[in-house]
Amino acid sequence: MISEMGFAVLIVLYAVGALGSLVFHKHNKIANVWQSFFGIIVACWGIIFSIGAFVLPTNLVFTADWSIFPLLNFSFNLDKLSTFFIFTISLVTLFCSIYGLGYIKHFYKKYDIGLLGFFYHLFIVGMLLVVSASNGLLFLVAWEIMSIASYFLVVYDRNEPDNIKAGFLYLVMTHIGTTFIILALLLMYRFTSSFDFLVIKASADLIPATFKNIIFVLSLVGFGTKAGIIPFHIWLPSAHPAAPSHVSALMSGVMIKTGVYMIIRLFFDMLPPTQLWWGVVVLIIGAVSAVLGVLYALTEHDIKRLLAYHSIENIGIILLGLGSALIFLVLGNLPVALFSLGAALFHILNHAIFKSLLFLSAGSVINQTHTRNMEKYGGLIKRLPRTALFFLIGSMAISALPPFNGFFSEWMTFQSLLVGLASTSILLKSVFIFATISLAVTGGLALACFVKAFAITFLARPRSSEATHAKESDLALSVAMGSLAVICLFFGLFSGYLSSWFLAIASSLQSLVVTTVYPISDKLVTPSGSGSVSALLFFIIFVGTALVVVILIKYIINQNQKIKIGATWDCGVNLGSRTEITATGFARSIVLIFAGILRPSTQQDIEYHDSEIRYLPKSKIINFSTDDVYRSYIYQPLKKGIAVLALSAKNIQSGNINIYVFYILIALIVASLLV
Amino acid sequence: MIIFIGIIQAFFVPAVSPLFIGLIKKIKARFQNRQGASVFQSYRDIWKLLHKDEVISSDASWIFRLAPFIVFIVTVIVGASIPLFTTVFKQLLTSDLLIVIYTLAGGTFFLALAGLDTGSAFGGFASSREMTISALAEGSFVLSLFTVALIIGSTNLFVIADSKNILFNNFFLPTILAFFSFFIVMLAESGRFPFDNPATHLELTMIHEAMILEYSGKRLALMEWAAANKFFILAALGANLFFPWGIAQNLNLLPVAIGVIVVLVKIIIMCLVVAFIESVTAKFRFFRLPDLLITSIVLSAVAISLIQKI
Structure with missing residues (x-):
């Protein structure tokens, strides 16, 4: 089954899921069960299929030849990088679909459930095709399916005027990005006469260096817009919160990674040799996005916007890994380049997991309190104990606290930056110092931000009557969040075993082909052996110490002391919701x-x-x-400039037919001269 | 023998750390022309608190009850994972500098959550201040240790402490700059002057004390003990990574005994400096603290840029 048939089954089943939801759109319950059931089943198949395809010795390359257009081929290339992304998408989809089973209920009788299912499945199909397409035009079609379907999901809750606005901004920004992508693809076509990725890869030498640089800039802007790098991020903090929570989880967890996927695909696989300044630019963008993302997150008190800004931060951390990999590639330090790319891939997977966990838990809170404003929460740990525990685990993972998964990918990123700090060139050294400072400060600020997010939401006293009367969410929601929380811990504990997997993916790319076999062990080791860390050992020591301390304190020293429940010290004032910190x-x-x-x-x-x-x-x-x-200094002036340009262009439109005939004449003369 | 030394290594930090808190208090008292309490007073305080009943706020959740254990366990694990008097535990996989920093950060995370959990305004603002300081301090913590890691070529703390040539040749200046940077971090992370006043109970200024304001009994004892451990850990890191003299490189009895004495002497010197600073300076205004922390980041950045390896 691990063949093109398997992949076809994957796509067809999602299509059945999409169409079935439309057929049953009159019946809320059936439409919900249908879409969630198909989501779960197909995601399971996606996980099995991607693991199967990953261990195959050769790439799955196939073309469906029922294309009626000359340049559009339905050709797919499932190499290790693609199967890794299919795995990530399927894993997150699985838990989002389980979650949806309970979560969608609150949309009953308000909106069309079938429509939600249709676009949900279409969105996933779009993402799967994006990461598997091996033809430029097919890729663009898939990219548009993904973008348009997610647009409809963003505006799904359409009674909220803000959501319509957010959706429109998203639609505009994503198409500006697509324009840049089309330009990049056309430039590649201009020199290689093909849209087929494999052909472009084989004949990449035909593209002159200058044009490679232009392609780099165009695709960095195009795919960077989707990934949410600063300053092209402005759609992200408004669009992600607007969507239903399980879709936010998919958008933040995996959709923005498709932009990163194409950056890896283009610069590590299709267009080598890499230029040094590409890596420097990516590194600087990553550093800036990481710090600014977390700073903007700190200013937010809308829980989903806060999480959306953290996505920008984490994309920044991923780009730090990618940027260092590009630089080491040029410097000829292949083992470290591999290691850095492995760090980026590991962080892609980790972020997909803990960010979807956080969005799902936030959705569970919003479902109960009917507001996204954190100032109206408080004390929810007593009312939603399971959600609180899962959100805590997600917070610890995203703040890179060991032994959860986030720490280990940041550890790898830090170690690659450390190698960069030793470089002899002054320019490179200062860039790496900048990147290291930003990553270290980002870690501290993220910790502060998640103390805020967790404590203001779940601890102390409720700040509104909605928070006082909140109840724990459905079982389906808890199962989805709980499984993701367990995965956060497991991917941390087995980070050593996983790392060899990421190195295998990285070394399958054209510019990084290395035949070294990486030993599988329980610990993470840097390429030069200068640092190593074992999550399992840390965990065992932690549990062991905890047992000793608790037994010693609770049962030996402190045998018959009592615990009295009292009130918080109130300085003589009655403590209410207004005396807490906001x-x-x-x-x-x-x-x-x-x-x-x-x-x-x-x-x-x-x-x-x-x-x-x-x-x-x-x-x-x-x-x-x-x-x-960004709005007042970049986008507003840009908008004004375009308006002025349009106004002056209006002057040539006089409405007089003679003038238009004259224009045609001039155009003909110019054309004949050129030909 | 290695098992015996390992047990000493594991229990060393919690066993001796209260002594140094008492020592600083004693030195400060002498600066103020007071007799001061005995240096062993901290042990007595912890012992007394461990046997007292507790009052827990009705607003508090299980986070408040769990946090002291996490905060304490974290310091015990880190205390066992850092070079103290011998460098033979190079194979220990939890002695990487990043896992040490982030494990300590995990303690700070729970400490801040516990401060917010009771819904008291003191705890809330203290947590906000603590996270503000530690967010910036974490940056220079990583950078200052990266400086020595870069010189030695390893992020394993035992390997760094094992190398004796860190202060010689052209590495002298970077090491000293990184040490000053680290020293600022040490003061910030352990809540000493000019960042925080460990002796205060004036509501407007306290940070660490306000976070643990609602604690009593054994949980307060654990919090105080953990704070002492954290100070000792940071002082030991400063003493052994930047001035790696006298640390035992094998398991023979004599070098280990010398190692124990040398590390204690080095930390006593650190305590003297800290107590001196606390006696002659005032606590900074809160919004001047970032200047100090950013100075620390810049010092480390300069130190890293000065390292030229052949």
């Missing part, structure tokens, strides 16, 4: 420290009892916000 207050000091970047603004509105004599204020409103510098 999310805004928690992050305020960090926001003020980084005021130069974040540009916080404070706005005070005071209303007086008597507008003539301003002594007695009736009410005071203080508004904390941060400026959207």
Whole structure:
């Protein structure tokens, strides 16, 4: 079954899932069960298929020859990189579909459930085709399926006017990105006369170096827009929160990685030799995106926007791995290049898991409290104990605390940067110092941000009546979140075994072909052996120490002491929800420290009892916000420029037919001269 | 023999750390012309608290009950994983510098959560301040240790402590700069002057003390003990990574005994410096602390850029 048939079955079953949901769209329950059932079954098959295809000795390359267009071939190439992404997509889809079974219920009678299923499945098919297509035009078709389907999912909750706006911004930005991608593909076609990725790969030498540089810039902008790198990220924090939570999980967990997939595909596989400055640019973009992403996350008190900004941060960390890999590739240090790319791939998988876990838990909270505003939460750990535990595990994983998975991919990234710090060139050294500082500070800030996210949401006292009356979510939701939490721990504990898998993927790419066999062991080791870490040993020591300490403290020293339940010290005031710290207050000091970047603004509105004599204020409103510098300094001027250009272009349209005939004449003369 | 030394290594930090907190208090008292409490007072405090009843806030959740154990266990594990008096545990796979830093960060994570859990405004703001400081401190923590890792060519702490040539040749300046950077981190992470006043109970200024304000009994004892451990761990890292003299390189009794004495002497010197700083300076205003931490990051960055390997 691990053949082209298997892949066809995968796609066809998703199509059946999509169409079936449409057929049953009148019956909420059937449509829900149908789409979730197909989501679960097909995702399981996707996991089995991708593992099977991964261990095959050769790549699965096949073409379906029922194409009626000359350049569009339905050709697929499932190499190790593709199967890795199919695995990641299927894994996240599996748990999102289980989650959907319970989560979709609250859309009953509000929206069309069948439509949700249709676009959900179409979206997944789009992503699967994107990572397996081996033809430029097929790739573009798949890319559009993925983008359009996700657009409809973003605007699914259409009664909210903000969601429509977010969807529109997403649609515009994603198509600006697609324009750049089309340009890059056309440039490749211009020199290799083919859209087939394998042909382009074989004849990449025909592309002159200058044009390779142009292709690099175009595709970095194009795919970077999808991946959400700064400054092309502005759609991401509004679009991801707008979608239903299990779709947010898919968008943040895997969709933005398709952009990273193509960056790897193009620069490690199709277009070598790499230029040094490509790596430097990717490294700097990664460093900037990581720090700014986490800083913007700190300013947020909308839980899903906060998580969306963390996606930007993590894309930054992935790019740090990719950038170092590109640099080491040029420097000829292949083992370290492999290791860095392995770090990036590991972080792609890890981020897919813990980010979907966090989005799913956030969805479970939002489902109960009906708001995304964290200031209205509080004390939910007593009302949603399972969700709280899973969110805690997700927070620890994303903050890179051992022994969860996030730490080990960041460890690998840190180790690659450390090798870069030893480089002799001043320029490279300073770039690596910058990258290391940003990664280290990002780690600290992410920890602060997740203390905020977890504590303000789940700890202390409820801040609204919705939070007071919240109840634990459905079993289906808990199963999905719990499994992801377990995977977070397992992928951490077995990081040593997994790392050889990532190195195998990396070494299958054209520019990194190495025949060395990597030993499989329980520990992660750097290529030069300068550092090693074992998650299993750490875990065993942790559990052992914990047992000793708890037995010693609880049962030997402290035998008959009592625990009394009292009230928090209140200084004589009654403690209510208004005496607790808020999310805004928690992050305020960090926001003020980084005021130069974040540009916080404070706005005070005071209303007086008597507008003539301003002594007695009736009410005071203080508004904390941060400026959207990208909108006001990049996108607004761009928009104005385009408007001015359009206005001046209007002048040639006089409405007089004679003028238009004259234009045609000029065009003919110019054309004949050129030919 | 190795098992015996291993047991000493595992219990060394929790066993001696309260002594040095008492020592700093004693030195500070002498600076103020007071007699001061005995240096063993910290042990008595911990012992007393361990046998007291507890009061736990009704607003608190299991995070509040669990956090002291996590915070304490984390310091015990890290204490066993760092070079103290011998470098023979090079094969220990938890002694990588990054896992040490991030494990300590895990302790900070739970400490801050516990501060927020009771819904008290003191705990909340203290956690906010603690996370602000530690977010920046973590950056220079990684960078300053990366400097020595880069010189030695290994991220294993035992290997770094094992090499004696770190202060010689052209590595002298980078090592010293990185040490100053690390020293600032040490003060920040262990809540000493000018970052935090460990003796204060003035609500507006305290950070660490306000986070553990709601604790009592054995959980308070664990929190205090963990803070002492953390200070000792940071002091030992500073003493053994940047000034790796006297540390035993084998398991013979004499070098190990010398190693124990040397590390204690080095940490006593560190305590003297810390107590001196606490006696002659005032605590900084909160928004001046980032300047100090960013100075620390810059020092490490300069140190790294100065390393030229042939």
